Amino acid sequence: MKWKVEFYRKENGEEPVKEFLLSLPEKHRAKAVREIDLLEEFGTNLKEPHVKHIKGHKNLWELRIKFAGDISRIFYFMPINDTFLLLSGFVKKTEKTPQGEIDKALHYMEDYARRTK
DSSP states (O other): OOOEEEEOOOTTSOOHHHHHHHHSOHHHHHHHHHHHHHHHHHGGGOOTTTEEEOTTOTTOEEEEEEETTEEEEEEEEEEETTEEEEEEEEEEOSSSOOHHHHHHHHHHHHHHHHHTO
16 A cells, blocks of 8 residues: 655644754754655554554554654644644653643644545
């Protein structure tokens, strides 16, 4: 099966994951892009440590990026059978994923669903 990866776009045209990627140092960004490529190549067959389901949120997943001592995450979901929609990203500074980051990704999911009905 061929998988697709797309970037969520806000109503104002901003693409949070693209902006996040551009904010990363060059080598960290390259590692993040490689993880996105793996998601596109392997789709739902990609497992930990690359991806992880967010507990308590049926359709929300995180792409896990580790570069040197830095850890970052990109939230995504599958709105269509063969497409992953990248929602938001952040550099992880605590052991537990901040609820505010999860809430932001959920808000983007809801916004996407509302605008694509």
